Amino acid sequence: MASLKDRVADVGSQKQLFIDQHVVDEMVGVSQVLNPAVKHEANPLLVPEFPWEFAPTRDGGRNGSIQFYGTVLYDEEEKTFKMWYMAQGGVCYATSRDGLEWEKPRLGLAEFEGSKQNNIVPDGPYEGLNYCPEMRDVEGPERVYKCLRLMPGRCWMPFFSSDGLRWTQHPAEPVVQGGDECKTCKTHDALPGDWTGPLPKYAAFPKIGPSAGRFAGRRSVGLSLSDDYVNWSPPVLVLVADEVDDEMAPIRVAEAKEAEVIDLDWPEDYRGELYHMCVFPYEGLFLGLVDVFYIAAELWRIGQLNQGGPDEIQLTSSRDLIHWERAGGREPIVPNGRLGDWDAGWRSATSRPLVMGDEIWIYYGARNTDHGGLIWNNKPRTAGIGLAKLRLDGFVSLDAGDTEGTVTTRPLLFEGRKLVINARAGEGSVVVEVLSREGVPVDGFSAMDCDPFVGDSVRHTVTWRGDSDLSSLHGGPMRLRFRMKKVKLYAFAFVNDLG
């Protein structure tokens, strides 16, 4: 039996990232590194301002109360960013021209303290929504916006809207059974992999958990699929915290204590749970922003319900929505703030990232207290919604240091006439050689022939003695070997245009 690494991968013209080891055969002197998103300097971009965005405190004061249970999308037709977020008074709506400065329009849809002069969206999409303008002709204009809302009895019901502001409950039987969180993802804009074929159009990720064994009852990620957003498959368990999460818990709790976001700390309660996961298709993969909850204490110890502790946003990847891998050594993709920062505490959620030009924008909500802080303590709380950015494809890179590192791929079948790489070579360089399936350099495409790439580019066309044309190599599977020094390599793709 040939090992997996000798098997041919048919990559076509699909860009390949290095989040999993799917196309990599061998790495020498190279490490797989998670690149945390860089937070915008103006964060938090959206903060509580109006009475319905505050919660009363026991001593008569008020605390900022907005959470990013919601969505940010960019409406191409209206050239506008649109945000739905959760505030004390319900789901609220905001718009922005640039994604940085946000306005809260007076919608006149819901009453708050006797007035409709507010931005509250009745029956709004607090778990996030799916915006599907491409399905307008198929599913009808009244279903361009879709969401699931939690109903009594721990089940989820579909709601539809034509504008995202006026929502109607679909008169169906309860559709997805599951816990009190349920992110959804449209999957029909993903390129179907050979293996998955065209998947059902929508996926939901209800919070469920194993019923027995060491991880019984832990918050975990389930999967349910639907073609019409009304009929959903029974949820199955797809991702559960493990022993490594449990071993990480004391470390993360200690950091949270240093940042003064937790008050109650009970070592025998320490453990990891997966609070929810925001899934989105990205270049042939499904990526997940999983919220890992490091439990510091059971709040029954102080006569309350639920648990206290910090959380963290980490990256996961899957090729079929069933098998999930934890990526980048479980380092945070949107790191928690430090002592005194607005985002030192609980991150309420993330929105499906937006690809804006050559950047990836991740909106996230955060506050300065932990999970339990919302429930029991009375300390002044700040909350807001911010933005963190990555370069295109920038989630995980293969990094080489001062000595040359090499990355050799599996044999690849590809379509395309040239090879494009996304890399940053600060003071270093990268060359690419093309090898036969057996590993022998192909004449004219050796490392010696390759013109070294220096600099920083999200799409650099590789050339060999000035020539980028790979048409002569289409006979059979080829391996690529990247030879790099002081380089971060993010992705590669075979493309057709000879621009």
Next chain:
Amino acid sequence: MSGGKSVRDVGLARQLFVDDYVVEQMANVSRVLNPVEKHRDNPLLTAEAAWEDAASMSVATALYDRSEKRFRMWYTVPGGVCYAASPDGLRWERPTLGLSDFRGSAKNNLAAGLPGPTEGIVYSPEMVGSELPEKYYKSLCREEHGWAVYYSGDGLTWTAGTSNPVVTAVVLGDVCSTGKSSQDLPEGVFYKKTPPPKYLAFPQFRVRVGRFERRCVGFSGCPMTFPDTFAAWPVPSLVLAPDPLDDELADERLTAAADTFGFDSLEDRRSEFCGMTGFCHEGAFLGLLWVFHAGVQSGTHGADVDGIVDVQLTSSRDLVHWQRAGEREPFIPLGSPGDWDSGQIQTANSPIVVGDEIWIYYTGRSFSHSSALLHQSRARKARRGSASPLAGIGLAKLRLDRFVSLDAGEVEGTVTTRPLQFDGRELVINAQACEGSVAVEILSRGGAPIEGFSAAECDLFTGDAVRHTVTWQGNSDLSALRAEPIRLRFHLRRASLYSFAFSGWLG
């Protein structure tokens, strides 16, 4: 090593190398799956009686009854569940039970009609005092809305439970093996506030994975609940599903077997997991996974899924996260073309530890999975000139703990453990080094050799032993080292290391 992994409390339990549970570092060592050895007299049982049918006869359970000093076996036939007994596990007798009618006579070994204990049987005489004697034998049977529990005091007469069905989920399939977790799991194996479930069930799920709805493995665990033993099963979870590599392997296996079984026309080739026999072995949970290398006969529009079934090894520490062992090579390989077990293999409910061996009974079939009758004729053709039966029940053996080994060749390999907290006074290893050697050194948690227990002082082990007591200049006593966590470092040359344990007595 100070920044390494946390301490494992291993107590007196044997530590296998099926996963990295106790391993911190390995160098020049490879992890190798050791397939079973099939008994030369296989198959030990074939269809003989009028109520038995080679195409469907299937072993459900084999166990050793200590009080009666005999092996007992239950296997399914079209009309129910049959019973056989054996003094040595090799020669099986069919006692006349007089319990069930077959064509007007009760002179047969049919223990129960249908529905009855068709899936594996769990036998728990050790629960004396906490379970009712009439429930020492328990089994699940598929009914319309889920799995129903059946009880027996002697394994022969069975009664349905009162709250059936007891295992329900929307996605259940038609196989469900059961087992029990050991009572004496070392601390730390389970999260301390979540006691291990006493009983385990692995119901087949049907879930869309990739392009197809496929058979997958589910799991549920049942606490010991008096008096409703075996009846309080929480909703099972999906724990194991085939992935793209499984599909590539399926394609390879079907191509290799194409001539024998006429698989040329199979389309939509993929892997499915028909079932898994899960059991507890020395603090690890192991699984015998029935991997169905499958495809659809062209022109049948998905109606006729055909293929071959072999058995791979899996492992877990928490019953939810399962690892595949040995690069997914078969643990119980199919027989050569024409052999009685060349088309399908399914394992009995739980392996049996017999002395220093592990015995696994299994059903073997010389035909492929689909449309048994059609394939019987194909199999007969394939077996022309072969004396091998069409199907039967056989035995596969393994020496104790030898599922997976860490192997080193000419170049010395080393295996360094995590810090270990142990009970016991001596170190015992299970190893094979007939042409090589094994030495063990003991390190502090920080990685410094401990005086008197260095590699240079260790008396080399050569040979082949299931339990060899390690000595350092003739001394085996480790009691002085119990206060602090220590690490072991094994030095292997041309050797296979299977397990180690700290044993409780001075040898």
